[in-house]
Structures are given as structure tokens and as C-alpha cells.
Amino acid sequence: MKEKGWKEIPIGGLILEAGNAEKYKTGSWRTFRPVRDEEKCNNCLICWIYCPDSSIIVEEGRIKDVDYAHCKGCGICAVQCPRKAIKMVEEGR
Amino acid sequence: MSKILGLTGDETAAEAMRQINPDVLAAYPITPQTETVQRFSEFVADGVVSTEMVRVESEHSAMSACVGASAAGARTMTATSANGLALMWEIVYIAASYRLPIVMVVVNRALSGPINIHCDHSDSMGARDSGWIQIYSENCQEVYDNLIQAVRIAEDKDVLLPVMVTFDGFIISHAMERVEILEDEEVRKFIGEFKSPHSLLDIDNPVTYGPLDLYDYYFEHKRQQIEAMKKAPSVIRKVGREFKELSGRSYDLMEGYNMEDAELILVAAGSTAGTVKTAVDELREEGVKAGLLKIRVFRPFPYEEIAQALRGAKAVAVLDRSASFGAQGGPLFLEVRSSLFEEDRRSPVINYIYGLGGRDIKVEEIKQVYTHLEEIAQGKKPIELVDCLGVRE
Numbered sequence: 001m002k003e004k005g006w007k008e009i010p011i012g013g014l015i016l017e018a019g020n021a022e023k024y025k026t027g028s029w030r031t032f033r034p035v036r037d038e039e040k041c042n043n044c045l046i047c048w049i050y051c052p053d054s055s056i057i058v059e060e061g062r063i064k065d066v067d068y069a070h071c072k073g074c075g076i077c078a079v080q081c082p083r084k085a086i087k088m089v090e091e092g093r
Numbered sequence: 094m095s096k097i098l099g100l101t102g103d104e105t106a107a108e109a110m111r112q113i114n115p116d117v118l119a120a121y122p123i124t125p126q127t128e129t130v131q132r133f134s135e136f137v138a139d140g141v142v143s144t145e146m147v148r149v150e151s152e153h154s155a156m157s158a159c160v161g162a163s164a165a166g167a168r169t170m171t172a173t174s175a176n177g178l179a180l181m182w183e184i185v186y187i188a189a190s191y192r193l194p195i196v197m198v199v200v201n202r203a204l205s206g207p208i209n210i211h212c213d214h215s216d217s218m219g220a221r222d223s224g225w226i227q228i229y230s231e232n233c234q235e236v237y238d239n240l241i242q243a244v245r246i247a248e249d250k251d252v253l254l255p256v257m258v259t260f261d262g263f264i265i266s267h268a269m270e271r272v273e274i275l276e277d278e279e280v281r282k283f284i285g286e287f288k289s290p291h292s293l294l295d296i297d298n299p300v301t302y303g304p305l306d307l308y309d310y311y312f313e314h315k316r317q318q319i320e321a322m323k324k325a326p327s328v329i330r331k332v333g334r335e336f337k338e339l340s341g342r343s344y345d346l347m348e349g350y351n352m353e354d355a356e357l358i359l360v361a362a363g364s365t366a367g368t369v370k371t372a373v374d375e376l377r378e379e380g381v382k383a384g385l386l387k388i389r390v391f392r393p394f395p396y397e398e399i400a401q402a403l404r405g406a407k408a409v410a411v412l413d414r415s416a417s418f419g420a421q422g423g424p425l426f427l428e429v430r431s432s433l434f435e436e437d438r439r440s441p442v443i444n445y446i447y448g449l450g451g452r453d454i455k456v457e458e459i460k461q462v463y464t465h466l467e468e469i470a471q472g473k474k475p476i477e478l479v480d481c482l483g484v485r486e
Binding site: 003004005006009010011012013014015016018 | 190191192193253291298299300301302303304306309310311313314316317320321
């Protein structure tokens with residue numbers, strides 16, 4: 001994303017576009033990535049509820065993937081998963 | 094049409110606030126500001142104003158409530174002094190950086206410690222880099238006039254910055270003076286209706302206040318604040334001209350008193366300017382070409398106008414009612430002196446720190462300063478570049 005000059009942006013650090021946090025990719029912050037074991041997962045969607053970055057992608061009631069462009073690797077999903085179906089794996093391994 | 098009332102500075106501020114009738118006022122009592130909010134709370138209780146008054150448990154909460162209210166699109170005011178302003182500190186900066194046009198009365202009082210409730214400018218001078226416009230008032234009339242104008246200045250679309258209107262604790266806040274008050278309707282028309290450009294309550298145009306702003310954009314937002322301050326002087330002058338049409342009283346960034354042919358000039362802000370005027374009058378009768386340059390707007394600092402006003406002066410003394418510990422001199426001195434740096438012929442400028450903790454300053458003491466300026470004008474070296482006036486050795 002090309003960064004804008006001071007004359008082109010709203011004053012006061014205001015965000016005037018609802019939901020534009022999506023444009024800000026935070027995936028590079030991650031040191032550990034969540035990896036889901038599809039066999040253990042029963043699609044209870046607890047991880048989807050808890051994820052602070054809306055990075056659990058759900059289609060038709062089932063978990064499809066993790067949005068790694070935004071997932072910061074906080075690990076909340078792994079802690080909350082009742083079936084221990086999510087593991088945090090160090091990046092680069 | 095205006096009416097004439099006998100009011101203290103605090104009562105004057107409350108009267109201006111009654112006419113402004115802000116949507117929200119959040120404040121916490123502190124001497125010597127207390128009577129401003131006390132009287133205003135009576136207006137609220139009597140239903141004279143429609144203001145939502147938020148009674149908070151501290152000044153930190155007062156300014157926080159003001160930020161929330163202003164972001165929601167409310168015309169918002171508060172009032173404080175000294176340690177109350179100090180407790181607001183982090184939110185004072187946030188109000189300016191969110192570009193919220195809050196108007197705050199600051200009744201100048203010495204910062205503790207040792208604890209002291211009387212006047213000096215250490216509180217508002219400490220906040221000089223917070224991004225607020227600062228307007229200093231000499232007397233009760235200026236308290237009234239400055240507050241009415243502050244609303245227009247803060248809310249101007251080219252500015253959108255919070256404004257502090259200050260006046261000296263006890264000397265002005267608790268002294269009764271003759272004050273001309275405009276009709277309620279005239280004030281209402283003059284200030285108009287506040288239409289926030291980015292209201293949190295405008296659900297058709299959603300806005301987020303206060304998101305994280307790191308090395309990629311924070312600097313650009315600070316650059317915008319610098320720009321708003323650059324645009325403020327012309328707005329302050331425009332509002333001043335319009336206010337003159339309404340009231341007959343004239344306002345600029347600063348006021349010159351007997352400056353046309355002045356050779357020996359004092360620079361001062363606040364109530365002391367009035368005392369200096371008396372000294373100037375007496376010295377003029379003796380044939381001394383004495384003048385006063387009164388700083389009304391300290392932020393943004395009118396450095397070009399000051400350089401122009403002091404051009405040709407034989408000697409200048411700046412009176413600072415606060416100390417900037419470890420600095421070369423007081424804050425007013427540093428900026429006045431710096432303003433002259435680009436001049437081809439720079440006048441000698443000395444500094445006196447005076448009046449700390451409410452120490453009285455007398456006409457005689459001011460005349461002694463002019464006497465010393467006369468010696469400097471004749472080529473004598475200043476006794477001290479920066480000295481204290483009225484302190485015991």
C-alpha cells in the first residue's frame with residue numbers, strides 16, 4: 001500500500017471508512033502460526049468467536065482456512081479450542 | 094445593545110459560558126477556578142442553560158469526558174487551574190491531536206510544590222507544547238471577550254484545535270470589575286451552531302477516533318497540527334474583526350500600548366499588562382518614551398508581528414510569570430528573543446522572572462525596569478541578562 005502525504009489523509013488520525021482494518025496486513029507480526037488438525041476439529045467455531053482479528057475463515061458453517069495475511073499469531077484460538085485441534089507452530093519451521 | 098455588570102473574573106467566565114450554552118461541560122473544582130464552575134452549575138440547576146454537566150471525580154476524567162463529548166459532536170467546555178491542568182495532562186495532548194475544538198478556561202495558578210494557590214503562569218506555560226491555542230486575558234472584560242471568540246476560533250474548519258483562555262488567579266478571578274455583556278441573542282448568532290465535521294453520532298458517516306498511529310502516519314498527523322497552528326493567526330484576526338463590529342472592542346494577536354514612538358519596551362502577558370500600562374502612563378508624563386507590548390495569543394506565537402513591533406526599540410525587557418528551570422530564561426523571553434534573530438539590527442532584550450506564587454508586582458518595580466532599560470539604551474551592559482524581579486536576596 002502506497003503511503004499518503006499529510007495533505008491527503010483525514011485530520012486527527014481519524015478513520016472515515018468503516019472496516020478498513022482489512023487493508024492493514026498484520027500477518028508479518030506473527031512468530032507462531034496456528035495450524036488446525038482437521039481430524040480433531042468438529043467445527044464448533046469457538047476459535048472463530050474468540051479470534052480478535054477475524055482471521056478464522058468460515059464458509060457454510062465450517063472452518064475453511066486461517067487468514068494468514070491478518071493473523072498475528074496471538075494463539076488465543078489454540079488456547080480456547082476445546083478439542084486441542086489447533087497447534088501454534090513456529091514460523092520458518 | 095449590551096448591559097454593564099460588576100463581575101469577578103470567575104463570574105465573568107461563567108456568564109460567557111451561560112451565553113455560549115455548551116452542549117457538554119465536564120469539570121472538577123479547584124481553586125481559583127472553583128467559582129466559575131460553581132456559578133455555571135447554578136445555571137444548570139436553574140435550567141438557564143441546556144448543558145449536560147458531567148460531574149467527574151478528577152480532572153483526568155474531566156478532560157476525558159470532554160474528548161468523548163466533543164468527538165460525539167457536542168460543543169464542549171471545561172475549566173481548571175494549576176494541578177488540575179497537570180492531572181489532565183495526557184488527555185490535554187489527546188484533545189489537540191484528535192483536533193477537538195474544546196474551549197477550556199485556565200485560571201492561572203502556581204503549580205505545587207510547595208503548595209500554593211495564587212497566580213503565576215507555570216500551569217499554562219507548561220502546556221505550551223500540547224497543541225492548544227492559548228489566549229491570555231488582562232482583565233475581566235477580556236476574559237468575557239476572549240471566551241466568546243475562542244468558540245469561533247476553535248471550531249473554524251481551518252483550525253479545529255482546542256483553545257485555552259487564561260486569566261490570572263485571584264488577581265482577576267476574584268476581583269470585581271465592570272464588564273460589558275452582550276445580549277444573549279447576539280452571542281448566539283456570533284458563535285453560531287457547532288457542526289462537527291466528524292461526529293461519532295453521525296451513523297451515516299461512521300468514524301473511528303483514536304486508532305493506533307505508528308511510524309507510518311503519526312508524523313503526518315503532527316504535520317497537520319503544525320499546519321492548523323499556522324492557519325490559526327488569520328482566523329484569530331478575522332474573528333477579532335467580526336467581534337469588534339459586534340462589541341466595539343478590538344482584538345489582535347497582541348496589543349501595543351504607546352508603541353508608536355516607544356524606545357523602551359516591556360513585553361508582558363496577563364493582568365500585569367494592566368500594571369505596566371499605569372507605569373507607562375506615569376513615565377510618559379515624565380517624558381520617557383516607554384511602551385508595552387502585550388501578548389494576547391501565546392500559541393500560535395506571533396513571532397513575525399513581534400519582530401516588527403520591536404523593530405527600532407532601544408531596549409526591551411520581557412516579563413515572565415513562570416520559570417523554565419534550567420533554560421536560559423522564561424518561556425516568553427526565549428520566544429521573543431528568538432523572534433528577533435532574523436532582524437538586521439537586533440534590540441537588546443533582557444528578562445525578568447516575576448510574580449511567582451502570587452508575589453505582587455508593583456508599579457514602582459516596573460518603573461525600575463524601565464530605568465534599567467534606559468541605562469541599557471545609553472550603552473550600559475545589563476546587570477543580568479535574566480534576573481528575578483521582586484525576590485528577596
